[in-house]
Every structure is written in C-alpha cells, then in structure tokens.
Amino acid sequence: MAARTGLSSRVNDGNAKWYTLGAACFGLFMAILDNLVVNIAMPTIARDLDANTSQLQWIVSAYTLVFASLQITAGGLGDRFGRKRWFLTGLTLFTLTSLAAAFSQSIEMLIALRALQGLGAAFIMPLSLSLISAAFPPEERGKAVGIWGAISVSGIALGPIVGGALVQYASWHWVFLINIPIGIVALFVASAVVRESRDESGTVATDIPGTILITAGIASLTWGLIEAGNRGWTDGLILTAFTAAAAITAAFIWVEAHTERPMIPLRFFRSSTFTGANIDSFMIAFLITGVSFFMTLYQQNIHGFSAMRTGLALLPMVVVMMVMSPISGTLTGKMGPRRLITFGMLVTGLGTFLMLLTGVNASYWMILPSFIVMGFGMSFIWAPMTTAVLNSVESEKSGVASAVNGALREIGTAFGVALLGTLASRAYQADFRTAQQVEGIRNGSSGGILSPVLGLIGSGMAFGGRVIEDPRIIGQLGLSGDQLAQVQQALTPAVIADIRQASAEAFMVGMDRAIIFSSVGIVFVSILSYFLIKDSVVEKAEAEPVTLPEREMAANAAD
Numbered sequence: 001m002a003a004r005t006g007l008s009s010r011v012n013d014g015n016a017k018w019y020t021l022g023a024a025c026f027g028l029f030m031a032i033l034d035n036l037v038v039n040i041a042m043p044t045i046a047r048d049l050d051a052n053t054s055q056l057q058w059i060v061s062a063y064t065l066v067f068a069s070l071q072i073t074a075g076g077l078g079d080r081f082g083r084k085r086w087f088l089t090g091l092t093l094f095t096l097t098s099l100a101a102a103f104s105q106s107i108e109m110l111i112a113l114r115a116l117q118g119l120g121a122a123f124i125m126p127l128s129l130s131l132i133s134a135a136f137p138p139e140e141r142g143k144a145v146g147i148w149g150a151i152s153v154s155g156i157a158l159g160p161i162v163g164g165a166l167v168q169y170a171s172w173h174w175v176f177l178i179n180i181p182i183g184i185v186a187l188f189v190a191s192a193v194v195r196e197s198r199d200e201s202g203t204v205a206t207d208i209p210g211t212i213l214i215t216a217g218i219a220s221l222t223w224g225l226i227e228a229g230n231r232g233w234t235d236g237l238i239l240t241a242f243t244a245a246a247a248i249t250a251a252f253i254w255v256e257a258h259t260e261r262p263m264i265p266l267r268f269f270r271s272s273t274f275t276g277a278n279i280d281s282f283m284i285a286f287l288i289t290g291v292s293f294f295m296t297l298y299q300q301n302i303h304g305f306s307a308m309r310t311g312l313a314l315l316p317m318v319v320v321m322m323v324m325s326p327i328s329g330t331l332t333g334k335m336g337p338r339r340l341i342t343f344g345m346l347v348t349g350l351g352t353f354l355m356l357l358t359g360v361n362a363s364y365w366m367i368l369p370s371f372i373v374m375g376f377g378m379s380f381i382w383a384p385m386t387t388a389v390l391n392s393v394e395s396e397k398s399g400v401a402s403a404v405n406g407a408l409r410e411i412g413t414a415f416g417v418a419l420l421g422t423l424a425s426r427a428y429q430a431d432f433r434t435a436q437q438v439e440g441i442r443n444g445s446s447g448g449i450l451s452p453v454l455g456l457i458g459s460g461m462a463f464g465g466r467v468i469e470d471p472r473i474i475g476q477l478g479l480s481g482d483q484l485a486q487v488q489q490a491l492t493p494a495v496i497a498d499i500r501q502a503s504a505e506a507f508m509v510g511m512d513r514a515i516i517f518s519s520v521g522i523v524f525v526s527i528l529s530y531f532l533i534k535d536s537v538v539e540k541a542e543a544e545p546v547t548l549p550e551r552e553m554a555a556n557a558a559d
Helices: 006-010 016-040 042-049 053-081 083-102 107-135 138-169 179-193 208-231 236-257 266-270 272-302 307-313 315-335 337-357 364-379 382-391 395-433 436-442 451-457 465-469 471-477 481-490 493-532 548-558
Strands: none
Touching: 016 042, 016 053, 016 083, 016 107, 016 138, 016 179, 042 053, 042 107, 053 083, 053 107, 053 208, 053 395, 083 107, 083 179, 107 138, 107 382, 107 395, 138 307, 138 315, 138 382, 208 236, 208 395, 236 266, 266 272, 266 395, 272 307, 272 337, 272 364, 272 382, 272 395, 272 465, 272 493, 307 315, 307 364, 315 337, 315 364, 315 382, 337 364, 337 382, 337 493, 364 382, 382 395, 395 493, 436 451, 436 493, 451 465, 451 471, 451 493, 465 493, 471 481
C-alpha cells in the first residue's frame, strides 16, 4: 500500500474527528456566506441584467425552493451511498455553479444557476452535520455542533459586510467568484481528511415513491409560502399549492407506514425530543428571518444605513453568538439540551421584545441592547437543538435526521417572510393610508397629481422612510413625460418630508406587529419544548414497526 502523503498523512484515530469538523465547516461557511452576499448585490444585478422585481425575488426563491425540497433526499442518499461522497458532490456542484453564475448573461440564466446552487447546498448542509455526528461520540457532539454553529454565525456576520465591499469596490460578479477559492480549499480538505461513513444498519431507505412524494410536498408548500406575499393568501394558485402540499404529505405518510424501508422512519416522530427540537428549529428560523428582514429595512430605509454599515451594526450580536456558541455546545454535553434550549428561547424572546424600543428617531444605542440579548439567547439554542436532533436517533440515521431538521428550518424561513411580511405590510398600509400627513396631501391642490406616488409608497414597507427621497422611485410609476413633470413639480421638499415621516411611522407600526407576534410565538414554543425534549441519547436502532408487507409474508408462511 502506498504511504499517505500531505494532509491525509496527519490524520489518525485521535484527530480524525477534528479534521472532519474543519472540512464540514468549510463547506457550511461557503453556502451560508454566498446566500447572504447575493442578497446585498440585488440592486446592482437588477440594473446590469435588466431584472424586474419578480425576477429578483426568484434569485433568492429558486435557491430556497430547491434547497428546502431536496435536503431530505440528499440526506438519505448520503446515509445509503456514503456521506463523504455526496458531501463532495455538493461542494463540487456549488463551486462550479458559482463560477458559471458569475458570468451569467441574462437574469433567466442566473435564476437557473441559483437553483443548481440550492441543489449543491442541499447536500452540503445536512451532510456536514451527519459527518460530524458519525465522527463524534454523543457526549462530544454538543461541543462540535457548537463550533459548527459559530462558523455558521460568522458566515451570517460576514455576508452583508463582504457583499457590500464587493459590490461597492468591485462588481456583483465577485459575489459568486469569491466561492471558488473557498470551494477548492473545502474540496481539498474534505477529500484528504474525511473518512467515509454510511448507514450500516441494513434499514437504509429504498423507497422511490417516498422520495418523490416528500420532495414534491415540500416544494409545493415552499412555493406557496414564497408566492403568498405577492399573490395574497387567498389567491387560487396559493390555495392550490397548500392543498396539494397537504394531500402529498398525507400520501407520503401512508407510503412510509407501508414501506419496509422508509425514507423517513415515522418512529422518529414518536420521539418527543426529535419532534420538539424540530418545532424549535422551525420557530427560531421563523423569528430570525422575520426580524432580520425588518431590521435590514429599518436601518437602511429609516436611518439611511448603507448595506455595509447595516452588516457592521449586527456585529455585536454576532460576536456574542460566536463566543458563546462553543460554550453552550460544551454545556450541552454536561447539562443536556432541554434546559439550555428553553433558556435560550426565553432570552431570545426577551431580546426581540426589546426591539419595541426602536422608533423613527431612535439611535443605534437604543437597538444595541436588543442585539446583544438576542445574540446571547440564540447562543443557547442552535448547538443544543441540533445536538438534540442528532442524539434522538441512532448515528446511522443522522443524515436523514439532520436533513429533516434542515428542511423544516427552511420552511420556517419561508413561512416567517410570508406571514410576518403579510401581517406587517397590512398594518403599514392601514396606518399610512390614514396618516394625517397623507390625508393633508390627498385633500390638497396636488392630491390628484400625487395619487400614484401615495399609492406606490403606501403599497408596502419596502417603500417606507427615505425611499421617497430617491429620485429613481418616480420612474417605477410608468408615467408619461407630462405626468412625470407634474409629479416632480408637486413633490416639494415639504411634501417629501411629510411622506417620509408618515411612511416611517407606518413602518414602525408594521414592524412592531411582527415583533410582538414572533416574540409571543417563541416564548410559547420555549415552554412547549421544555416538556417535549429529553436529555437521553439513542445509541442503537429501535425495532422497526412491522409493516403491511411483512404481516402478509408472515401470514402466507403460516398457511
């Protein structure tokens, strides 16, 4: 046998788990960083590729839809055919599609490549966790997952900063090109140091119908949530998507209950720990997505922060999470996840409530306590919650278990944007429409001329605050030359100031409604999870329930 050389020669039984953790974190960092960097580059991409609002949304949504839909399938493939093999496949696909995306010639091409990036990420995210689960014993998983969580937080922190710098000083193409060196390093390290692992229990999933059904069900639900904000919750297509998702999910449950080797063993959900941790994952993603969406708009539209400054404003929260996440991971091995998760969610709920101190004229120092408290609380959620999921099933099933958790997290993300966005937008629209300043403009001599402007600014929170001061906003009205001149003449500095003030105050009304709803939700779930999650660890596979085919075989044998 040839002697091992280079990095692989340094790997031994004592340190293999730590090298595996490093390789998993490389891939994770790339996937998280890229998604956030792309968000910052949206305005520039829109101008260069002549994209409309719907197309811009699908740059994000195409990634989210594929990522959410295929994680469970990816986790099952890793468990069956080799986690390292499919993790490397995900890294390769993500890196190559990033290179291609950098040279997109049209918005349609970019959307298609973003969908392929989502496929790569669907393999990277769950399999990075299952590699860690296979490498670390249960008593050390909390610490490892804590480090994994700190790396994910660093990607969240650097995303807006790196994205802002690349867009400001280079071009939007670099938000994709930056993945190439990271992907190459991740591929080299993972190839050299990660040991192959797979499900050796003999109960690996083989059901193609189950795979197709769960993928279609999650895709239908995620698409409905993504489009609900644009089309409305009562739109025929949205209701059809939700109905189809429910019917497909029911069919999936029936198939899994009657399949000898199911894609997702339904006994997973008989574990209150597995169920409770996944509810927590859904809810924390729901809260974080909604809050981060509104806080980004708040800092940029209300206070005029640049994209880079918005990212820097979040650094205190991120630093707290980066410092505390490994600590909470270590505590998970000593105390168990249940109390840490409940404590973290309660503190996060308190931090979210503190955001009610924000206002149109609030300084950054009024927001800072909320960021710090939220960061501290979330530090005690991610590592214990992920550890609880991994410890609630046998190690052989860690790929599909972590994929279920990841899929529910992505659904929570889509649901947070859709539901909180709807609640906040309706509050914004109602408050702006009845604002004293708006009624004064509407009843004035220029009310008819400015009606299209008031309609646009009042249509959604994205137009609140300083947006009216951007001269390009009038171009979205589609007015003729004479109409445009009349509008520009009627938009005096005093009128602009009134619209800005009215829309900024309406923005705060909408954001406060979203904050209260999500805060109450996470406090409720924190109490629920305390009673659901247990601190025990599953070491071996539980006995599989006797399926219908097995009962028929037994009956035939008896005859």
